[in-house]
Amino acid sequence: MAAVRDNKAQNRFELDVEGAVAFANYRLTPSAVIITHTETPRSLRDRGIASELVKGALELIRADGRKVVAGCSFVVDYLAKHPEVADLTA
Secondary structure: OOOOEEEOOOOEEEEEEOOEEEEEEEEEOOOEEEEEEEEOOHHHOOOOHHHHHHHHHHHHHHHOOOEEEEOOHHHHHHHHHOHHHHHHEO
16 A cells, blocks of 8 residues: 655645545644544545545654644544554644
8 A cells, every 4th residue: 555645735644546636635723733524535435545545644643743633523532442552632
């Protein structure tokens, strides 16, 4: 699977899978990244793609020295299931 990338021009994290793109839109604040929406193409659903996308996005956010704010239910659920990234929540 490809690496998650930060498409700064479109304010979204992206993950290419089988010719399709899963993405997570975000808004920036001075100290945090607010993930507002995640979307996985229908053909890729129920395979853990969105979790890989969020995991990669969180790694990029951590590397950038920012915190994350869950602005969509998928990210809220992901953070609840992964206490190892609790230090990233704003």
